[in-house]
Amino acid sequence: MxxxxxxxxxxxxxxxxxxxxxxxxxxxxxxxxxxxxxxxxxxxxxxxxxxxxxxxxxxxxxxxxxxxxxxxxxxxxxxxxxxxxxxxxxxxxxxxxxxxxxxxDIDPLTxxxxxxxxxxxxxxxxxxxxxxxxxxxxxxxxxxxxxxxxxxxxxxxxxxxxxxxxxxxxxxxxxxxxxxxxxxxxxxxxxxxxxxxxxxxxxxxxxxxxxxxxxxxxxxxxxxxxxxxxxxxxxxxxxxxxxxVKLKYLDGWNKKRQANADYYNRNFKSLGLKIPFVPEGNMHIYHQYTLRVDGTSAKLMDHLNSKGIDARVYYPVPLHLQECFKYLGYKPGDFPESEKASLEVLSIPVYPDLTQEQLDYIVNSVKEYFKK
Ligand SMILES: Cc1ncc(COP(=O)(O)O)c(C=O)c1O
Structure with missing residues (x-):
């Protein structure tokens, strides 16, 4: 692949x-x-x-x-x-x-x-x-x-x-x-x-x-x-x-992202990870499809990257702990949910042009990790 x-x-x-x-x-x-x-x-x-x-x-x-x-x-x-x-x-x-x-701080579900x-x-x-x-x-x-x-x-x-x-x-x-x-x-x-x-x-x-x-x-x-x-x-x-020109195609592209996300949701439900939570009344357009792994997502990311899948963490350091905002005086522990999320989230490709073969490869690679 x-x-x-x-x-x-x-x-x-x-x-x-x-x-x-x-x-x-x-x-x-x-x-x-x-x-x-x-x-x-x-x-x-x-x-x-x-x-x-x-x-x-x-x-x-x-x-x-x-x-x-x-x-x-x-x-x-x-x-x-x-x-x-x-x-x-x-x-x-x-x-x-x-x-x-x-x-x-953030809501840990959304x-x-x-x-x-x-x-x-x-x-x-x-x-x-x-x-x-x-x-x-x-x-x-x-x-x-x-x-x-x-x-x-x-x-x-x-x-x-x-x-x-x-x-x-x-x-x-x-x-x-x-x-x-x-x-x-x-x-x-x-x-x-x-x-x-x-x-x-x-x-x-x-x-x-x-x-x-x-x-x-x-x-x-x-x-x-x-x-x-x-x-x-x-x-x-x-x-x-x-x-x-592109605006005319946006809804179609977003629908494909939603279909890809549904496919992932169905396949990941029973694994040891959290799938995206969408509160009632929200229509999500899956700019990112973001999984969550208790403790840390680093090993899953390494596994997927080693299989050629560009999985990424958005974002690895919350803003209150960034060097450039030191002058604001925040410290570790101030926003525990943000700090936890930055360790546990992992976004996988969800773009509209993914083929069924690519989707299956990603699903199987995630499943393989949890079987180990
Ligand atoms: C949440 C958020 N705010 C602001 C921006 C800034 O947008 P731009 O890169 O177009 O300046 C981005 C872009 O990545 C973003 O994700």
Whole structure:
């Protein structure tokens, strides 16, 4: 069996290559590379897809969070709650804007931010907290009803970090459409990926939309008239043209991921590991299919890697223990569920183009490990 990568983009692109080539050619023919019409066309498509009032194309998912923070009025020195178990960029974006990441622990079943831990952070924080950034980790939404209630009671803004869950649903609503803003990463490896960096901010507030549009474009209200200190954070026309083609295929790809996940679930049920838990009301789009092994997943990972299967740990070090966040003063033991998860999780390939033969090979390799 040939190696099974974590994702096979060449296979994904092949069947839609001519459509993408035509879209790229059109952009080159028009030579309108900055905020060309494909950007607003893609934004309109995302508005319809996410059933949201506005979608603002930006350059990546990290800057999407930064712009959302600024557009929602979060200032330097403000505290922003986010989970300790997420990709660096969630907290990195908060810190880059001069705000203070205030970590919370996760729910051990869903790996998403825990409501009890948010309440604890609100009670104990020495800085004034102004916002919460729940992360929809691995492709399913955090407990948005609970988070919205806490936010309302404490007058906090909510930014959904929807980098990994674009297309997922929470109680019938699209992920990213529930909070004050939803941010999206369209990095090539995401379920909807560009041919480079790209991102998006979703919002139902038209005032926030116009702030985002000014902020992403150097603070320009009109060309050379700078209203605020903005950034160069625009979405490329070329990327928008590619994404516009790919968006049409996203639901089909996500359905295949769900079918692959179902197949794994059926086969792994009786083994000594935990399969993903999906609370009622959540539609999971399996950006990752993440197993959990009591104690440590390291040996299972080594076994699968030795069989040519690219299994990985997302993420091996929780953010409160990262060198770069030492200045925040956290210590081991502060977020036990995040620390435990970082030792026990393991994601295996679940991408839509996996063949039945590859799926069976992965299933048999996992079973083989547990038979030993
Ligand atoms: C949870 C999360 N937040 C933010 C980001 C940042 O997105 P980007 O890489 O597009 O800047 C990512 C990307 O991996 C992510 O997984």
């Amino acid at each position: 040939e190696k099974i990568p974590v994702l096979d983009l060449k296979k994904q692109i092949e069947p839609i290559r001519s459509e993408i080539d035509a879209a790229i050619k059109k952009v080159i023919d028009n030579a309108n590379f900055i905020l060309g019409k494909e950007v607003s066309e893609f934004e309109d498509d995302v508005v319809a897809y996410c059933r949201v009032k506005a979608a603002v194309g930006v350059c990546n998912g990290t800057d999407a969070i930064k712009l959302a923070l600024v557009a929602l009025g979060i200032k330097a020195g403000d505290g922003v709650i986010c989970p300790a178990f997420t990709y660096f960029a969630t907290a990195g974006a908060i810190a880059a804007m001069g705000a203070i990441p205030v970590f919370a 790996y998403n931010i825990s409501l009890a831990s948010i309440e604890k952070a609100l009670k104990n924080s020495k800085v004034g907290i102004k916002a919460i950034i729940p992360v929809h980790l691995y492709g399913q939404c955090a407990d948005m009803d609970g988070i919205s209630n806490i936010a309302k009671k404490n007058n906090l803004k909510v930014i959904e970090d929807n980098a990994q869950a674009f297309g997922a649903e929470y109680k019938g609503e699209k992920s990213g459409s529930i909070g004050d803003c939803g941010t999206v990463s369209l990095f090539p490896g995401k379920n909807l990926g560009a041919f480079g960096d790209a991102g998006m901010v979703l919002t139902n507030d038209q005032e926030v939309e116009s702030k985002l549009k000014i902020l992403r474009n150097q603070g320009n209200k009109d060309k050379y008239y700078h209203l605020v200190l903005g950034y160069n954070n625009r979405l490329d026309t070329l990327q928008a043209a590619i994404l516009k």
